[in-house]
Amino acid sequence: MLEVIDCQIEAKTWCITLPDIQVHKGELLVVTGPSGIGKSTLLHWLLGNNPQHVSIKGQIILSGANITDLPIEQRQVGLLMQDVLLFPHLDVQDNICFALPKSQQLSSKKQRRAAAMDLLEQINLAHLAVRYPQNLSGGERSRVGLIRALANQPQVMLLDEPFAALDPNTRQQMGAWAFQQLAQQDIPSVMVSHDVEDIPVSAQQLCLADYYHVLESNNQ
Amino acid sequence: MTSLRFKVLSRRFILCLLWIFAAAVQAQSESTTVDVIQQSSKQWQQTLKAAQGQSVYFYAWGGSKAVNDYLRWATREIARQYRIRLIHVKVTDPSEPVSRLKAENGRTSAIDLIWVNGENFAYLKQQGFLMGNLWATIPNSSNLAVDKLPITVDFGEPMEGFEVPWGIGxxxxxxxxxxxxxxxxxxxxxxxxxxxxxxxxxxxxxxxxxxxxxxxxxxxxxxxxxxxxxxxxxxxxxxxxxxxxxxxxxxxxxxxxxxxxxxxxxxxxxxxxxxxxxxxxxxxxxxxxxxxxxxxxxxxxxxxxxxxxxxxxTNSHNLAIPKHAPNSEAAKVVINFMLSEKAQREKFSGVWGDPSVITTLFDEKATMPAHPxxxxxxxxxxxxxxxxxxxx
Amino acid sequence: MATKVRRLGLVCGWSLVAGISMLPILGIVVGLWPQEPLTFAGFESFLGYQGLTTSIVMTLLTAILSSLISLYIAFVVYSQYHLSQRLQSFEKYLAPLLSMPHLAIAIGLVFLFSDGSIFFVDSGLPRKGLATLTLTIVIKEVPFFLLIFSALGRQLPIKNWLLQGKALGYQAYRCWWFLVFPPLLKQSRLALLAATAYTLSVVDVSLLVGPNIPELFAVSVYRWQTSFADGDQVLGFWSNVLLLLLLVVSVSLLYAHEKLAFAGCKSLATQGRRFLVGRISPIFKAWIPLSGVLTALMILVFVLWSLGYDWHSSRPSFSQLSTVLWRDEWLFFALPLQNSLLIAGLAGLLGVALALLALELQRQRGQYWPDYYWLLAIILPQLSMVLGWQILHIWLQGGYHSGWIVLSHLPFTFAYGYLVLKGPFQNVDERYELLAASFGYSLWQSWWLVRFRLLLPAIFTGLAIAFSVSVAQYIPTIMIGAGRVTTITTEAVVIGTGSQQNLIALYVLLQSILPFMAFFIAALLARRFRGSVGG
The missing domain is CATH 3.40.190.10 (Periplasmic binding protein-like II)
Structure with missing residues (x-):
């Protein structure tokens, strides 16, 4: 379970005071709001990438542990962004290998490759294994991106406008597929989106605009 | 190919054959005043002994294959005869070692022997960067044809034992x-x-x-x-x-x-x-x-x-030893070898063709009428x- | 504890980088420190030198124009090659041209095309003159800029920019000028600076094919500085001061050009007007094949010369060819060749590593220092700078081994490494590292596995350039090593002051071999390892 307590986003001229949030395993929280309001900022803060121009205060509790001050690499969060950002120097299989957990069972290259292959087979994308990201279609890229993020067995999944770059058809398919995958993982997920159509009915919604205050500026 | 790069070398004044008599008189007076040690003297034997096993870093223009080949020959001879390693450090311009000696400013030098004349010699002599008394301490300098060639003054600067003539231009x-x-x-x-x-x-x-x-x-x-x-x-x-x-x-x-x-x-x-x-x-x-x-x-x-x-x-090109050369004994042995009949003959009749500066090999035909x-x-x-x- | 270690690492890193980047300043201060009290009379006699003004104007013009012409030609050529699948690996064709020393190109050019040339009727190319000098520099610099562009291009989404542009209804050539040229120009600023500084202070090429009534300024500077006749050292001091001033002037001219070009592209782009001047002509596709043919001809000439072929004998024939010179010299060039390989290998590797370190430290600080600071080793007058090092080295009494030589090459390999890597380094998308961190990789791991890996093609290019820069160093090698450590370049430069054609040709070829291998291997490797935009 992901909990966010006493969270406040503060910029020079405005601030957002969020209510406490709880996202249970298998649940999806969608953060909405007009662009520029700080949706991605919030997501990146959850990731551990603290923004430079606004300050965010609050506590992040993940599975009962306070991870607020942990560096990104120790948080075990999965991330999927609009650009997907598959590593261009690695083929699909190696992109997934890169993300697999660093555990005893997966210590050799052979084991890791086999594990990556398993994941690809599960989603019927084994034929893409040796392709490079430049040669994938948008939809394929997104699928590989999601599988890669899940390969690390994250405790929470963060999605930043994950389907915005896709064409409407692919987008619908991809959405349905992605949420199904996430549900299977049984982890909490947070998604940022400004497009209502992306949001599945079962999701909780948090509209940042509802909590937005303009600060009384001193220099007025 | 043997065009000696005098480039910046001699800018001052040298004596030549028009003044041959004056020069001869002066030279003779010099050769009588300078007491050259004998090959067999104890002092030279000590120098030879000290020189054994030393390496001589010889800074000389390296643009001519003929000169380089001559020095390769000399290196072999010197190694065989004296157990001295002669190393030709090839420079593009005679000013390179001068600039180094200036930078060293009296500290132990990287240079044991240099090929020099003209303004570079004048500068080094005036700055006190050169070892003196070379003529007196190198036996073969008694072979020098001081009475036939203008080789006691380098571009108006008297050599005074700070350099030894090696060849003629x-x-x-x-x-x-x-x-x-x-x-x-x-x-x-x-x-x-x-x-x-x-x-x-x-x-x-x-x-x-x-x-x-x-x-x-x-x-x-x-x-x-x-x-x-x-x-x-x-x-x-x-x-x-x-x-x-x-x-x-x-x-x-x-x-x-x-x-x-x-x-x-x-x-x-x-x-x-x-x-x-x-x-x-x-x-x-x-x-x-x-x-x-x-x-x-x-x-x-x-x-x-x-x-x-x-x-x-006409002018001469010369050899000199820096005052703080680490292997000055061996450098003297090298100069002594360079003034030997064998080395001077090879220099003239071999690939290089540079005229000899010693009396026994002085050859009118090899040279042209000289002008001061x-x-x-x-x-x-x-x-x-x-x-x-x-x-x- | 971890933060302590990190802080210690940072301090060490910064002091390393600061040490290397300060060496040029240290050198120039020590090297230019006036030995004798400065007098007005000395300054006056310097200003009174006949032809000084013309010489300075000529030098400045050649330096700025030749590098700008090279840049523009290279850009047009690059635009022709960038998108063609078949021609994309053009870098490996650049290797021979990149590896020929400037002087060799000058020798080849006048031999092939000036009066008395063998293959062609007199092309009107003067033996000595600004045109010949500029042409030599352009022929040599275009491949250099192409290499820089190609290293940058691997990191920039040029394909997408062009797509966007075309989607908005602009022809391809306009997209190149409006969309690609401005960022490319900005990111190759360092290369432009380096090329200009090189031409401003180049001596050997100017002596051979530059005009000498009056002589170019760098030649006068060199002559005064290496002369110990009365008064020349004073002239040498003032001319060096003026050379520094000229460098400042050219830096500002280049910045001004950049601003102007930017404004030009911007106004044309915003007006959406027809853009006639910049129509990229496909004839520039011929540039690389043409320079390939030219290089091949030059290499042929040098090979024949080194085999003793004589064009000027009354009955030239191939039966006179013999390998005797090669066999004779083999004993003597093997060691210098090996020294060059070791020194350049080490200096190149360390230089590039330090350049990466400097870039990473600045990135972490979130602030980049001005470009010219990092390029001081290339920009400052080399002779004075190295003289300063020589004085310091003598003062330290550390001996004359190759280690010092590597150290003396390091500022140059570092500067060139920085020049090549800065653009690609800044273009790496930071989010890749973010992603890697989300997969549980530490800062260091994600740097190594992602950023370094994405930069690898640019690093290969940087290594090849740094390597060949080190191979080409003459003055530091001879002045710090006291001539005791011989490299193929010290041998070649010395031989070059002579007049034996076959030997000169032999050493020109030998001098080109190592850089050629470096560029060729780098081109092959860069292709194998994909950059962040990839094939």
Whole structure:
């Protein structure tokens, strides 16, 4: 379970005071709001990438542990962004290998490759294994991106406008597929989106605009 | 290929054969005052002993395969005879070691032996960077042909034991026989060649040393060897003697290679242009370069050596040891070897062809009629006015 | 504890980088420190030198124009090659041209095309003149800029920019000028600076093919500085001061050009007007094949020369060819070749590593220092700078082994490494590292596995350039090593002052071999390892 307590986003001229949030395993929280309001900022803060121009205060509790001050690499969060950002120097299989957990069972290259292959087979994308990201279609890229993020067995999944770059058809398919995958993982997920159509009915919604205050500026 | 790069080497004043008697007298007086030690003396035996196993870093211009090959031969001989390792550190310009000695400023030097003359020698001597007393402590310097060659003064700076003559340079042209039929060359005949065969005559751009010497030879010719050229250049002498040179150059330049709008940067470059048949003449300070180049087919069979009517300007190139050379004993042994009959003969008759400086091998035929250097003040005046008139 | 270690690492890193980047300043201060009291008379005699103004104007013009012309030609050529699948690996064709020393190109050019040339009728190319000098520099610099562009191009989404542009209704050539040129120009600023500084202070090429009535300024500077006749050292001091000033002037001219070009592209782009001048002509596709042919001809000439072929004998024939010179010299060039390989290998590797370190430290600080600071080693007058090092080295009494030589090459390899890597480094998308961190990789791991890996093609290019820069160093090698450590370049430069054509040709070829291998291998490797935009 992901909990966010006493969270406040503060910029020079405005601030957002969020209510406490709880996202249970298998649940999806969608953060909405007009662009520029700080949706991605919030997501990146959850990731551990603290923004430079606004300050965010609050506590992040993940599975009962306070991870607020942990560096990104120790948080075990999965991330999927609009650009997907598959590593261009690695083929699909190696992109997934890169993300697999660093555990005893997966210590050799052979084991890791086999594990990556398993994941690809599960989603019927084994034929893409040796392709490079430049040669994938948008939809394929997104699928590989999601599988890669899940390969690390994250405790929470963060999605930043994950389907915005896709064409409407692919987008619908991809959405349905992605949420199904996430549900299977049984982890909490947070998604940022400004497009209502992306949001599945079962999701909780948090509209940042509802909590937005303009600060009384001193220099007025 | 053996064109010795005197480039920046000698700028001052040297003695030559016109003053041969004066020089001989002076030299004789010197040779009587300098007590040269014997090969068998205890002191020399000690030097030889100390020198064993030492390495001598010899800083010398390395642009000539002939010189390099000669030094490779010398290295083998010295290693065999004295168990000394001679290492030729090839420099592009004689000023490189000078600049290093200046930077070292009296600390232990990287240099054990240098090839030097002219203004570089004058500078090093004045700064006190050189080891003195070389003539007296090197047995073979008693072989030096001081009575026949102008080798006790280097461009107006008396050697005084701070350097030892190694070889002789004489200014000459390497030229196509058909265009330059006479052994000797006058300013007038050169102008004729330039007019009849435009674009084939040129000279290195002063202040390159060969270029300035070329101008000096013309000045000697045009002033018929006026005695004032060998004295400090007075205002009157300048105004009387120099106009002839500039008038001559005004006439000559339009017929030169590139119409005198560009000049070769060095004698080596001019030689390459000659080799490629772009020019009818090249300049050299090695009186036997033409023969050696012909023997290796670097230049055409029809190439001949020519010199100016009043004789070839003559000077010496020399060896010196820095005051703080770490292996000075071995360096002395190397100089001693270089002055030996064997080494001097190989230098002259081998690939290099540089004339000998020792009495036993002195050969009139190897050299041309010599002409003394002008007073060093003329050197500066010629360069300065040339730069003002033609250089900008 | 971890933060302590990190802080210690940072301090060490910064002091390393600061040490290397300060060496040029240290050198120039020590090297230019006036030995004798400065007098007004000395300054006056310097200003009174006949032809000084013309010489300075000529030098400045050649330096700025030749590098700008090279940049523009390279850009047009690059635009022709960038998108063609078949021609994309053009870098490996650049290797021979990149590896020929400037001087060799000058020698080859005048031999092939000037009066008295062998293969062609007189092309009117003067033996000595600004045109010949500029042409030599352009021929040599275009491949250099192409290499820089190609390293940058691997990191920039040029394909997408062009797509966007075309989607908005602009022809391809306009997209190149409006969309690609401005960022490319900005990111190759360092290369432009380096090329200009090189031409401003180059001596050997100017001596051979530059005009000498009056001579170019760098030649005068060199002559005065290496002369010990009365008064010349004073002239040498003032001319160096002026050379520094000229460098400042050219830096500002280049910045001004950049601003102007930017404004030009911007106004044309915003007006959406027809853009006639910049129509990229496909004839530039011929540039690389043409320079390939030219290089091949030059290499042929040098090979024949080194085998003793004589064009000027009355009956030239191939039967006179012999390998005797090669066999003779083999004993003597093997060691210098090996020294060059070791020194350049080490100096190149360390230089590039330090350049990466400098970039990473600045990135972490979130602030980049001005470009010219990092390029001081390339920009400052080399002779004075190295003289300063020589004085310091003598003062330290550390001996004359190769280690010092590597150290003396390091500022140059570092500067060139920085020059090549800065653009690609800044273009790496930071989010890749973010992603890697989300997969549990530490800062160091994600740097190594992602950023370094994405930069690898650019690093290969940087290594090849740094390597060949080190191979080409003459002055530091001879002045710090006291001539005791011989490299193929010290040998070649010395031989070059002579007049034996076959030997000069042999050493020109030898001098080109190592850089050629470096560029060729780098081109092959860069292709194998994909950058962040990839094939």
């Amino acid at each position: 004489q200014f000459n042209l390497i030229a196509e026989k058909a265009l330059y039929p006479a052994q000797q060359l006058s300013a007038a005949s050169l102008l004729d060649v330039a007019k009849n065969h435009p674009q084939t005559v040129t000279y290195p751009r002063p202040p390159e040393f060969h270029g300035t010497t070329f101008l000096k030879q013309l000045l000697i010719d045009l002033s018929h060897g006026d005695p004032r050229l060998y004295q400090l250049a007075s205002e009157q002498a300048k105004s009387e003697l120099l106009p002839a040179l500039w008038q001559y150059l005004d006439k000559l330049h339009p017929h030169l290679w590139q119409q005198g709008l560009a000049f070769p940067s060095s004698s080596a470059e001019q030689f390459l242009l000659y080799q490629q048949k772009n020019l009818s003449m090249a300049v050299s300070f090695n009186p036997n370069q033409w023969l050696k180049e012909k023997s290796t087919q670097q230049i055409s069979e029809s190439s001949e050596r020519r010199y100016f009517t009043h004789g070839a300007i 250097e002008l007073h060093s003040s003329w050197h500066v005046v010629i360069e300065d006015i040339w730069q003002q008139k033609y250089g900008g």
